[in-house]
Amino acid sequence: MQQILLxxxxxxTWVGQLFSWLIVTLTLMITWEVFSRYALDHPHxxxxxxxxxxxxxxxxxxxxxxxSKNGHVRGDILYGFFEPRTQAILDLVLYVLFFVPGVIAMxxxxxxxxxxxxxxxxxxxxxxxxxxxxxxxxxxxxxxxILLLQGVVEMVRCVVCIQQGFWPSREQDVEEVDVEKLKAMxxxxxxxxxxxxxxxxxxxxxx
Numbered sequence: 001m002q003q004i005l006l007x008x009x010x011x012x013t014w015v016g017q018l019f020s021w022l023i024v025t026l027t028l029m030i031t032w033e034v035f036s037r038y039a040l041d042h043p044h045x046x047x048x049x050x051x052x053x054x055x056x057x058x059x060x061x062x063x064x065x066x067x068s069k070n071g072h073v074r075g076d077i078l079y080g081f082f083e084p085r086t087q088a089i090l091d092l093v094l095y096v097l098f099f100v101p102g103v104i105a106m107x108x109x110x111x112x113x114x115x116x117x118x119x120x121x122x123x124x125x126x127x128x129x130x131x132x133x134x135x136x137x138x139x140x141x142x143x144x145x146i147l148l149l150q151g152v153v154e155m156v157r158c159v160v161c162i163q164q165g166f167w168p169s170r171e172q173d174v175e176e177v178d179v180e181k182l183k184a185m186x187x188x189x190x191x192x193x194x195x196x197x198x199x200x201x202x203x204x205x206x207x
Contacts (some may be wrong), residue, residue: 002168002169005157009150009153012069015064019062046130068150069170081177084165089159092159110141113137118140
């Protein structure tokens with residue numbers, strides 16, 4: 001079972017990392033559009049729509065990735081003090097009551113929107129030469145399906161935690177910098193930091 005859960009984690013991670021390259025594409029497109037608009041006096045009417053669609057795609061396709069890393073924002077003022085089993089019960093209830101119905105509704109509505117958009121080969125009507133919208137709307141049900149799949153994994157993790165009393169492991173990726181571990185790696189001691197702080201304070205006082 002754990003291998004299946006980690007396999008779906010890896011799928012969500014791969015999808016998130018794949019679509020993260022849209023950040024690079026967006027950066028290049030915005031840079032070129034600013035240069036084209038102000039240096040060449042040749043703006044592109046479709047650029048703004050395209051940027052919105054790319055950012056929306058990045059945002060939606062990163063949802064399952066973020067969930068797989070337990071990275072979504074939560075109000076954990078009290079949650080962090082709970083025992084793992086209590087956390088799992090609370091998470092499971094919220095998944096069943098809110099997450100699953102919401103994601104299914106999003107995926108179904110997105111499927112309908114995408115079908116209608118493909119039927120008429122919809123383009124953005126903000127400008128006369130607006131970019132096609134139907135690929136962007138197709139992202140909605142695809143993202144919903146992957147997010148729902150990852151949500152099922154998280155609910156299974158909740159059940160396992162309720163049974164065992166601790167959270168099962170999950171696939172890891174980029175983590176925040178552990179300052180203490182970084183100090184140990186570069187052989188920095190607390191007294192060295194205190195000496196630097198004292199030296200900086202002395203220089204500020206002298207100036």
